[in-house]
Amino acid sequence: MAATTHTVTNQAPPLVGHDVFTSDRVLVEALERHLDPGLLPEAREELSTLGLAAGSAPAQEWGALANEYPPKLRTHDRYGHRIDEVEFHPAWHRLLGHAVGAGLTNAWGRPGGHLRRAAGFLVWTQVEAGHGCPLSMTHAAVPALRVDPELAAEWEPRLTSQVYEQGLRPAAEKAGVLFGMGMTEKQGGSDVRANTTRARRLDAEGEYLLTGHKWFCSAPMSDGFLVLAQAPGGLTCFLVPRVLPDGSRNVFAIQRLKDKLGNRSNASSEVEFDGTWARRVGEEGRGVRTIIEMVAATRLDCVLGSAAQMRQALTQAVHHAAYRSAFGGPLIDKPLMRNVLADLALESEAATTLGMRLAAAADSVQSTGSDAERAFLRLAVPAAKYWVTKRCTPMVAEALECLGGNGYVEESGMPRLLREAPLNSIWEGSGNVQALDVLRALQSEPEALNALLQEVGRARGADHRLDRAIKDLLTELADLDGIEARARRVVERMALVLQGSLLVRFAPPEVADAFCGSRLGRDWGTAFGTLPHSLDLAKVVERARVAV
Template identity: 50%
Template sequence: MSIDGPSSAGSSIEVHGDTHAVRNQPPEFGPCDLWATDPALREAVAREGGDAFAAHLAGYGRIAGDALYRLGWDAHRDRPRLRSHDRFGHRIDTVEFHPAYHEIMGTAVAQGVACLSWAPGQWSLPVEGAHVARAALSFLHHQVEPGSSCPLTMTHAAVPALRREPALHAWAAKAAAARYDRRDVPMADKAGITLGMGMTEKQGGSDVRSNETAAVPLPGGDDYALTGHKWFFSAPMSDAFLVLAQAPGGLSCFLLPRRLPDGAKNAFRVMRLKDKLGDWSNASSEVEFAGARAQRIGEEGRGVAVILDMVMLTRLDCMLGSAAEMRMALIQALHHCRHRVAFGKRLIEQPLMRNVLADLVIESEAATAFALRLAGAVDRAPHDALEAGFARVATAIGKFWICKRAPAFVNEAQECLGGAGYVEESMLPRLYRQAPLNSIWEGSGNIQCLDVLRALQREPIAMHALRAALLSATGRHPAYDAWAMAVATDTAAMLTMDPDAAQAGARALVERLALALQAATLLRADSPLAEAFCRSRLGGARGMVFGTMTAHDDIDGALARMEP
């Protein structure tokens, strides 16, 4: 149409309904087979003893990259809501979720994300390699829906502690069952359960020995009444929670059910849900206990020891989660760069972008390989003392480093998309909000570094295992040999230092140990990226940002690793 009106030129203005055509935009991401398109994951699973589970993992890789990827958008958009009371005024403390969240949880539990390690026979799968396969399931799941990884991880990690207590065997069996039941009913009425945790309090944080929640023994048996609060009470919709409280004999661990055997609600109140930076699909809360019933796990005064037995499993999942976030951010960035044209070329053909993307590929593969290496050590630990020692110290090393790398990694992937990577219609903002969580959860960076020092000073097998791991890859690359020798010398020297000086230098040492162990893992695996990792991470000057590889580094080889 035209609009006639006065103008200096005496002409009419043409107005069209469509002002432009949409072009030079990538197609929608997905469906994506997250197993078939990830050679680093497939090779790591086979290398660490999980090859018998390949078909099961392949099935979950297809589900995660399609159905769960789509469901995750709704689960994050519609955050959990607390209903403290029903319409009649009864206290109910119910957390309501979008139906997509429950569908995601149901699928994950049914496929073994929470329990494959403990009951692989439910799928007619072997026991050997089950921890590796469960780690791979967690890695696949976390890429598309990290919020639900919280209750899945806690349920998984709690099973060994529950199995040690004869009175709690029914709880352990149902936590290890591939059945998800969202109903708020007593454990006896369910075929499967989920578990949460409540460790920290306002005044203590990581210093759980300063907890003030009181546990008073009840007559007969191991039941107690708990009174106090928890500053972080994870997954408050769970069927039961592992909590720490002060019993007469000292800080102890307890299983606190949501519902008592007679169906009555246990005496704890959800005060509010945390308004978190990320992890929006999952609920975290503050609670108060008002004489809540709980059963003791382990001896009085041994609560920290009980929790530490679980920590290696939860910290491993932090590593897996951060590595998974890196992987998803990377494939989102590659998808965009393969389709977007700028300055006459596809982005993936631009030399500087290729440098950035190749650097991200190397970082992602190193994180994946190291996390699965730890899963293999956990799998072998019960019958291999050296692997148990390695798992003890290297989990803290890896948890510190991989979780620290994830936020910078995801931000770099955002830059590959430009402004589109900052808009909520992209997945990158969700990943960026999520990325800092794993470095904080289950002990921040300082806690991990202090734990490394503690393990090396007090547990000879941990130091022996670390030395063996460093020596295992010598003779394969000159940059690695020099790095490993220097870091081994500095580690031994730090253990003889004044404690304050050792603590002050702990982060620098643990960073160097992490790079050494990542390099050793890639070298022993004959990874096609091992050479580039050693050259770019260990071989001299390197910038603090991604994309600073040199002409001597195999940029083309790294990108070829990601060919669709």
């Protein structure tokens, strides 16, 4: 019976065997726009190699397995000794090993490093998002450690290494290491100044013993952690190694792993410190200032990670619609489906374009010390983090719906993507935290607003809707009465104006026209697929399509 009735027709072929980098026109164009031309040939080659790996069937299987078999906590060995180890499926280690080998923990100290890493992060985390957490924290630990030149000299070569070595051993015995962090506690959450973990000084300079807990400690099998604790001089940053130089285990009791909505492959834990040895990073009482560069880097990765998820969701939706026929023809040719797909494509392009512009600014700060770009990042990063991560979840949900019932089935990969989508909006400060951070910058750092206005002003006069949106934003900012209650609206408009400015300057006319006509227009619909029908939506969709 099966042989005669179970003929499979009208199904999209698997989306495998393609180059995730070169098939993404928006990403390629952004790299070419911002990267030094002399670096482009090498960058294209390394990213295409990574893109081919990301689009391969083995890599996609690694991503599925890492989530199907999540990490397991082993608190004790068979003899009753406390070991506090987390076991991962081999696929997790393959994902991490490939990412580290591709340089995704190293943007520091190489020309165009932030742009090249950002593009690689966008490509590779489309395979699986969970292992992006230790990659991001390892990368972001470098600027925090540079506060202490001695610590930086010891740890930076290991953090930026392209060698992945799993297992707990003294860091001096490993060619490459990974870092995690422990900031939040039960009673404080984002309010880290409410932390109660205590640090007691030892006789040796810079050495302390920590006692307390961390409510969220990500990637607990990392080699080291940056944590905040209350020292005699106030809230201070510390480096906590998992293994001490003599080979003994530091006191690092993993109480449990979090049972999360998504991000299942990544171990997020609760840990206890009880006489845990630590090394101070920076001065006592300046923990937030010490860690702020790390926070800025991980917030940028939130933007990039959400852009990657958006791109993956869009790719799956367009691919399905190109091969699926209904009501007499391919779905991709149906006017209403085309409207939905074009709207999704706009959201994805705006996110990628903005993320890469931020990476370019980070490169400028690193290479030239540009005060203007540093000021631009001060506002643009929290605004982008707020908006791009907020838009990820509804976009992924809409892309899933494009696949119909097939998208709701776990085998499609879309449910995993949907469960993952809200994370970046929460990690490194939720929406309110980002909005309040923007307000702080507006109030205390006027050069940041000047830098952002100069950026969006480069497109002034090119589109009347953008010009009007900039004027409306300035009106909002001029009225400080009750601005905290309006902060989300202000930050949303700030991010949209920034995205609109970039697309007007750099995207094809049909993309910029559709973005400004919808996101900056007066009648933007709340659902995807409400673009003005008079726009050239076919070109917008075709630009997003991956050929296999």
